[in-house]
Amino acid sequence: IGRMAELTRREGVRLVVxxxxxxxxxxxxxxxxxxxRPDPQYxxxxxxxxxxxxxxxxxxxxxxxxxxxxxxxxxxxxxxxNRQLYPEDINGHPYAHGYRVIADTLAHTVDTxxxxxxxxxxxxxxxxxxxxxxxxxxxxxxxxxTQTWSGSLEQxxxxxADILQQLDFxxxxxxx
Numbered sequence: 001i002g003r004m005a006e007l008t009r010r011e012g013v014r015l016v017v018x019x020x021x022x023x024x025x026x027x028x029x030x031x032x033x034x035x036x037r038p039d040p041q042y043x044x045x046x047x048x049x050x051x052x053x054x055x056x057x058x059x060x061x062x063x064x065x066x067x068x069x070x071x072x073x074x075x076x077x078x079x080x081x082n083r084q085l086y087p088e089d090i091n092g093h094p095y096a097h098g099y100r101v102i103a104d105t106l107a108h109t110v111d112t113x114x115x116x117x118x119x120x121x122x123x124x125x126x127x128x129x130x131x132x133x134x135x136x137x138x139x140x141x142x143x144x145x146t147q148t149w150s151g152s153l154e155q156x157x158x159x160x161a162d163i164l165q166q167l168d169f170x171x172x173x174x175x176x
Contacts, residue, residue: 078125
């Protein structure tokens with residue numbers, strides 16, 4: 001990564017790096033929330049994973065020209081919701097929604113802000129894991145009543161609270 005940083009810096013390109021945590025680490029708060037008492041091996045795995053993430057982040061931040069983005073908090077917050085981010089089997093790769101959380105988190109760093117948020121319907125995942133439908137319009141954004149939404153939530157792009165804070169609140173809506 002140090003060599004990549006040298007090459008990208010020379011070319012005037014930003015190098016943004018992340019580490020995708022294990023699904024066990026992502027679900028640690030959900031496990032606690034559900035009142036599950038994990039065995040000592042699981043707790044040790046979580047400790048080691050937290051230390052590895054911390055070491056990796058420190059190493060990345062020590063390399064000139066590298067921007068490290070921690071996606072762990074966003075994944076853990078999304079894991080508290082009802083949408084499954086990872087398969088229940090031994091496969092450790094996220095489902096599309098998990099990758100969407102990662103991509104949206106990275107987008108906050110790589111997005112220059114030069115383009116406005118496109119009008120449309122988005123999914124907002126709150127810090128407590130609840131989901132809200134948001135319609136972005138010319139006059140700002142509206143919160144949509146999810147009871148009246150007939151479309152698929154899975155296909156909606158995510159929007160962050162940070163982006164919404166830059167827009168005017170235009171009220172609530174029964175439908176887009």
